[in-house]
Amino acid sequence: MRLATFFLTLAALLFASASAGGKPHVVAAQGITQVQGEAVVVEILYLADGDGDGKAQAHAALHRLYPEVRDLTSADFKTTGLLHDVFFDGIAGNDQVAVNYNSAGEAASLAGQGFDRLLAGMNTWTDVPTSKFAFAFGTYTSRSPSLVKESPGPQTFDGFNDIGWVDIRETGVLGVTWYTTTRDEFDMAFDNKDFNWNADGSGTGFDIQTVMLHELGHALGLDHSDVQGSVMEPYYEGTRRVLHQDDVDGVTYLYPADGVDLPPSVTITSPKNGDVFSPASPITFTGSASDPEDGSLTTSMIWTAMGNVLGTGGSFSASLPMGEYQAIASATDSAGHTANASVLFSVKQVSATVTILKGSYSALKDVLTVEAVTSVAANLASLRLEVLGKQGQTFAASMTWNARRALWEYKGPLGFSPASIKVTELSTGASASASFP
Numbered sequence: 001m002r003l004a005t006f007f008l009t010l011a012a013l014l015f016a017s018a019s020a021g022g023k024p025h026v027v028a029a030q031g032i033t034q035v036q037g038e039a040v041v042v043e044i045l046y047l048a049d050g051d052g053d054g055k056a057q058a059h060a061a062l063h064r065l066y067p068e069v070r071d072l073t074s075a076d077f078k079t080t081g082l083l084h085d086v087f088f089d090g091i092a093g094n095d096q097v098a099v100n101y102n103s104a105g106e107a108a109s110l111a112g113q114g115f116d117r118l119l120a121g122m123n124t125w126t127d128v129p130t131s132k133f134a135f136a137f138g139t140y141t142s143r144s145p146s147l148v149k150e151s152p153g154p155q156t157f158d159g160f161n162d163i164g165w166v167d168i169r170e171t172g173v174l175g176v177t178w179y180t181t182t183r184d185e186f187d188m189a190f191d192n193k194d195f196n197w198n199a200d201g202s203g204t205g206f207d208i209q210t211v212m213l214h215e216l217g218h219a220l221g222l223d224h225s226d227v228q229g230s231v232m233e234p235y236y237e238g239t240r241r242v243l244h245q246d247d248v249d250g251v252t253y254l255y256p257a258d259g260v261d262l263p264p265s266v267t268i269t270s271p272k273n274g275d276v277f278s279p280a281s282p283i284t285f286t287g288s289a290s291d292p293e294d295g296s297l298t299t300s301m302i303w304t305a306m307g308n309v310l311g312t313g314g315s316f317s318a319s320l321p322m323g324e325y326q327a328i329a330s331a332t333d334s335a336g337h338t339a340n341a342s343v344l345f346s347v348k349q350v351s352a353t354v355t356i357l358k359g360s361y362s363a364l365k366d367v368l369t370v371e372a373v374t375s376v377a378a379n380l381a382s383l384r385l386e387v388l389g390k391q392g393q394t395f396a397a398s399m400t401w402n403a404r405r406a407l408w409e410y411k412g413p414l415g416f417s418p419a420s421i422k423v424t425e426l427s428t429g430a431s432a433s434a435s436f437p
Helices: 054-065 114-126 208-220 245-254
Strands: 002-004 025-035 038-048 081-083 097-101 135-140 162-166 173-180 186-191 265-270 275-277 283-291 302-305 308-312 315-318 323-332 338-347 354-362 367-374 383-389 394-398 400-402 407-413 418-425 431-435
Touching (some): 025 054, 054 173, 114 135, 114 208, 186 208, 208 245, 283 338, 308 315, 354 418, 394 407
Parallel strands (some): 275 338
Antiparallel strands (some): 038 173, 173 186, 283 315, 367 407, 400 407, 418 431
């Protein structure tokens, strides 16, 4: 099984409806268990009642249905997904993923059109011209999907990707999908008792082609997308049978057609969206860029804001006047494809406070100890200590950030008895003073 680092293919039925707020809405829950000693992911699609936390309802249904399943966490799967090996093994003539269909028990509301809708969904992904991925119909089968627990007999890996219909005993569960990340196999089943499925996209009930198209996207290796209107968006919002450009880009990235030059990707590490900076504080910009064909493009990145170049490369610092900014980092590969990423931040005068927590002086040891905190973020703040002696002496020093204790501190020799101290946060001018007896 080939691993890919671009898409995380954890979800096969993580498909939630946007229709919340007191109305029934579709929510997904996922978990992990073992089949024949191998980890498998199980997903359910659950129709929540809208009267409470839909996610909690879905997870409760998952555990009622499959008590042995525990919730899936980020520790189970990190940032790698799966690619089907047949597209990269160099063997001619096998570049396709076969899907089999068992029509037994198909929902009566589909009037026998379930296979046609499945084939339409498969063809939609196969027909992307910039991708070499292809689904192929295997055969009509009498097998019930072997990984689906509702199927008769023991759960097992049988080497087939089967889709069928069962009566899921937990009321409210529209469908289940079981799949592994250690071999290229998935099985899927839809409930044939409690729901109204449609095949014509009329909007009455649930459009089976829309759901199948989305689930087949997971089967080929795509995770969810945050692009509104995409097939892989994690919401059921009615009939959606045409791929968005984002869906096309995703399958092309995983399985590019021969001769297709892929665009680069750009990531901004800092600053973060919503960061606020002081005019006196330099802003650190960091990021990276890479291209499937050209490798790293980080050194050639160009950063702009408001039409002006801020800097180049993967890391630099710049000071900006007060204002609202959108910084754009871009990179261009040798084929002329450009990609960019952006971040929103602001530069403004920040009202701040400084509080002196401790100010003490040991004449015996000639050691002054000062501890202070400020409301300015630690990575932006710079504190200065000023001391006035009882005989008019003066002393000044920078204070050091102690991350372990989450405060600023100074401890060192002074050479005279202090009368007062003043701590100033330099970027904002906020200060606090304390006197000594």
